[in-house]
Amino acid sequence: MFQRSTLLQIALILFGIAFCLLYPLSIVWPSGWAWHEGPPAASHYFMMIVGVYATLGIFLIRAARDPAANRSLIWFTIWSSLVHAAIMAAQSLGSPMHGGHMLGDVPALLLVAIVLGWLMATERAGAAAAS
Template identity: 35%
Template structure:
């Protein structure tokens, strides 16, 4: 029960953080349209993460997508920072995305078909 509560708190915090990218989405719309478009995906994902707070087990694939896409984004952005393709300050975002990815993977709800031996027939 405690794990589910922590997961709900993490989902809410990440959802709010992602929705907060709406501000830079509008700020960068003319200067960097591609960045603005990426933020639109995070804003949308944030809305769905907030909806998942009510029943995380029913949204396992959304949680997994958020975790693994955050890690993939962190790896790619970190590589770009170390190759001087983007500013080194982007490493702060890399760290945040790694924390999000690891936290969601660690707290992800168990697969219902493998969560309890009592549910298996045999």
């Protein structure tokens, strides 16, 4: 069985890769990932979000080398994912045109927050028990 730290490292790498794939995801399933009509590059706002998430993805992958040294980045990812998901869920419910987000990016961000939050909490509990 994997140790908690190994699971955290795997999760950081997988979520980092997923964040880097936001642009291709928006091409494959635009109603679940893009918030505008037309191709992904048609929206300056969307391209800015792609850049921010790709950068976060790269840093999450790098954080997998030493999660303990990158706790702030991981907790930022957890909390910003929760806030982003909540805002998008409210906006999706208010606009029938954006209902696909309730099946796409909203649950994806909640998954990131729940998995990383659980792994960080169990990592902390394991470290406390070891000392």
